[in-house]
Amino acid sequence: MMISLEKNIRQTKSMKLFEFEKVFNLKNNKVEENYNFAGVVLSDKDLVYYDLQKVIADLFKKIQIDNFMFSNPKYFPTFAHK
Numbered sequence: 001m002m003i004s005l006e007k008n009i010r011q012t013k014s015m016k017l018f019e020f021e022k023v024f025n026l027k028n029n030k031v032e033e034n035y036n037f038a039g040v041v042l043s044d045k046d047l048v049y050y051d052l053q054k055v056i057a058d059l060f061k062k063i064q065i066d067n068f069m070f071s072n073p074k075y076f077p078t079f080a081h082k
Contacts, residue, residue, distance in 0.1 A: 005040055013044040
């Protein structure tokens with residue numbers, strides 16, 4: 001993901017980049033298979049947390065992931081707009 005970000009950041013001020021990855025962990029001598037999701041959103045305008053929620057929800061629906069939920073954060077970082 002970082003390589004793609006580095007290549008594209010020079011060409012645009014606004015971008016959405018997401019990555020799904022299969023991850024294997026050893027737990028109690030058994031291999032667990034999970035998926036990790038990561039994303040980077042660059043924008044030339046202010047984005048609020050709930051705008052990002054909509055972007056992610058739309059992405060999940062498009063790739064037919066229906067079993068997801070968001071929890072409302074208790075604390076926002078100082079740079080976040082509520």
